[in-house]
Amino acid sequence: MLLKENIPVLYILGKIKKELILVTVYSVLIAIMYNTFHVTRISIPIAVPTILGTVISLLLAFKSNQAYDRWWEARTLWGAIVNDVRSFTRQLLTFVDAPYHEGERKAFVDRVAKRQIAWCFALSRNLRKQDPLHGLEKYLSKEDIDYISKYDNVPVAILELQGADIRSAYKLGWINEFQQVALDETLTRFSNEMGGCERIKNTVFPVTYAAYIHFSILLFVLMLPFGLIEYFGIVEVPVVIAIATSFFLIESMAIHLQDPFENKPTDTPTITISRTIERDVVQMLKEKEKYELAVAGGGFNNSKMFYIL
Template sequence: MIVSRGIHVGRLLRYNAPTLALLVAYDVAITVAYLVLDWHWVAIPLLPLPLLGSAIALIVTIRNNAAYARWWEARTLWGAILNNSRSFARGVLALVDDPSVAHDLVRAQIAYALALRCHLLRLSPDEALARYLPADMAVLCHGRANAPAAIQMAISRRLADLRRAGGLDSVAVANLDRTLAAVIDAQGGLERIKNTPLPRQYSGLPLIFSRAYCFVLPLGMVDSLGVATPFGSALIGFMFLVLNEIGSDLEDPFSNDVHDIPMAAITRTIEIDLLQAIGAEDVPSPITAQNGILS
């Protein structure tokens, strides 16, 4: 996630450089055809450019709002996982008398958060499972298609075993299970966002309309702007390209690029908080932004 407050013009230009270069070349070609070759037929001065631009801007805005809603919902769901992980650790440490069992459950919750990040990015969770998951739970979760869900199942089984052994009463188990249910609900929401892209009409039509507008833009401007047409047309076209790119960047919050939800930073926060809660000494450092980007 980009966290720097300034606008990184170089990054914007780099992402849109090929399309912008093609746009400038086309604008120059139209200007040369009109002014040098006297091809006055290329000019269409009566084009309703303001009306067309307003309509396309509205379409792009609707798509961008839908894309941002997905991105923000994903961030909200990760916040719920963070909060409920803390609540689960607090409840386990307060209610489970055996410290070793309590610590195993807390470390399993850390493994869950790390495995969920890998699950959304389509990465292997083996490192997270080996680092934090107790051996008996790791056997149940290794090789599963949905490792985070398998970890939650293993945690629930451990809680059930504690209740049968008299280590937890039914009220305590019910409270902890309610917290785990909230975690699973949040995971379901994240998987829905990951597995259900925006309808292609939302992502395809704004791109087509924006490029079509950039195509007719110099035709309607060359008669009035003359030699300045490439500057005016390229500037307006670049604005539409950037607006369209914003929506494309936000459509998938789990695409492993700079516009993602900062899942590494969130899971590291869970890792730090829960390790400190059990008094562990090997606590990693928080993840900080590098070059204005928080991963």
């Protein structure tokens, strides 16, 4: 999760240590060949690795861009989930109306709003291939958990339950037909956001490109010592390592960014976001009833309000 505190550079440096060791051995060998055994015909003009370097730079820029876009889209989708859960809760609180069954109304709003929190946690775990049902008993009734545990895709099942409850509310006359359609549109947005996350999760960056870029960097690193040996001698080794590290690091970071639901430090912080959602929703639910009274005693002539109803 990319929060400000953790700087996983060392973590990523660890991921390329195999490549770095190989490059070190390789360039030391060439320096020895050149300096000790005087195999000097192997020097090549620096312009040759330069051409390759330009191509690879552009490919890495391309790959970084696409990886960043995937990562940012994943973040944006979870940002949209935050917005839509807030809007959904607000709609539940302001749309649902059961004049003679205030207790049932409150229970209904509570159940549906909490089920949406459960959906966030289930989606988060589902994307990471963890058990999506873990920890949901805090937000869902026993019946709900039984029901959704029969489904392959748990978040889809939760959204179906939401739809069924909104249908029931409509049939009971607690919401009108416009409000039903408006709530259904919000469910559709949840469906789209879930689908967007699944798309990012299930679509790999074209493997041909990935393999090719890795192969090009390798080719470049293999050529580099020959281009530098003439000028540097043994000093060539740290220079080659520094430049090789540069290229491998960019590649490695792009690979980490492009898959944001893999239990890595660079993931989209879906659990943290879900907690924020939970905090906001719970505050909206808990305080609600008190506010109804505040308003009643405040700006409006509330006797009239109940009369009209």
